[in-house]
Amino acid sequence: MNTATTSQKTTKQSQEMTLRVLLIIGLCHLLNDSLQAVVPAMFPILEKTMSLSYTQLGMIAFTLNIVSSLLQPAVGFYTDKKPIPYALPIGLTSTLIGVTLLAIAPTYSIILCAVLLMGFGSAIFHPEGSRVAFMAGGQRRGLAQSIYQVGGNSGQALAPLITALILVPFGQKGALSFTPIAFLAVMLLLYIANWYAHKLVEFKPKTKAVQTHNKALTKKVSIALSIVLFIIFARSWYISCMTNFYSFYLIEQYGFPIKTAQLFLFAFLAAGAIGTFFGGPFADRFGRKNIILYSFILSAPLTILLPFVSSTIAFILLLIIGFIIMTSFSVTVIFAQELFPGKVGTMAGLTVGFAFGMGAVGSVALGAIADVMGIITMIKIVSFLPILGIIAIILPSDDLLKKWYA
Structure with missing residues (x-):
């Protein structure tokens, strides 16, 4: 009887959301991605001091993101079978060394x-961080994933402020100021790793049961995952364009100084971080598929209009676009994880890693287009990408997805 009571207590605890852990892993995600954001934030500085072309800048972004994108699914696949809680602080240590260099x-x-080195650290952090959010989220996985992902997107949103407040006045060496941030993240992740190691005891039986059930997955599940990845491709190329090149567009189109251009970009990314947070709770309430679909249906007309308006209207549109298009960010991760129950790390690594990878390829391709056709023309072409996300209309509904695993 005592054993049954203990088992019920353990099950109940595993279903409850552990807010403390979510807030800490969300903060660590913010610290990790703010360090990653130092790289594109440094582009305007490197372009001047080293006379780099748009293609070379794109190659830097490619190197950062492609390493992460290739390794994330592999890390997630391995840790689904053999979790490594202390990989989290190890990954941040690699990032610490990279940002110093x-x-x-x-x-x-x-x-x-x-x-x-920074890409390697990111590859380790993201699938394991997503697993921590999954375990700490209980039955409120949409909200949990949003808390985790909003940390990352908030970190990315800091990139323009990093440029305006630190890199413009202090130059490349200003990045040294981020080493204490990296060290703080490592310390916090040691605490998370200890919690993670103890929490694994509750999740092992459940994981084994789900893996057995996964053998019955149908072809429809694979098709649905392909659609999710295609949607991520469209969103990632657009976000990559905005993150890496939109500041150059603002400088050329409106004659803005670097600081003003970075503040516009900050508005876009900050709105995106807010959208990321609300996306999860919206998905818990209105359905995963609906949030993914409407994030593209509502944002596409605005992205197409953006290159043709005044700077004042552009600022307003950036806020709206950033919020709407990023409501789908955490939801695509959750959708993929629910398509393949028991493969939390693999799906997190695949979806987020694919986003990084597509951003990497996009950085090089878009940089080359900008070199050949000009930055203004490239921005106008990319503005049509969100239309591709409307393919989400053929994703399975949330109710249908539940029936597949009933």
């Missing part, structure tokens, strides 16, 4: 080595 790098090749 980035600050003192004298050549283009050493910058590539620095971002390689």
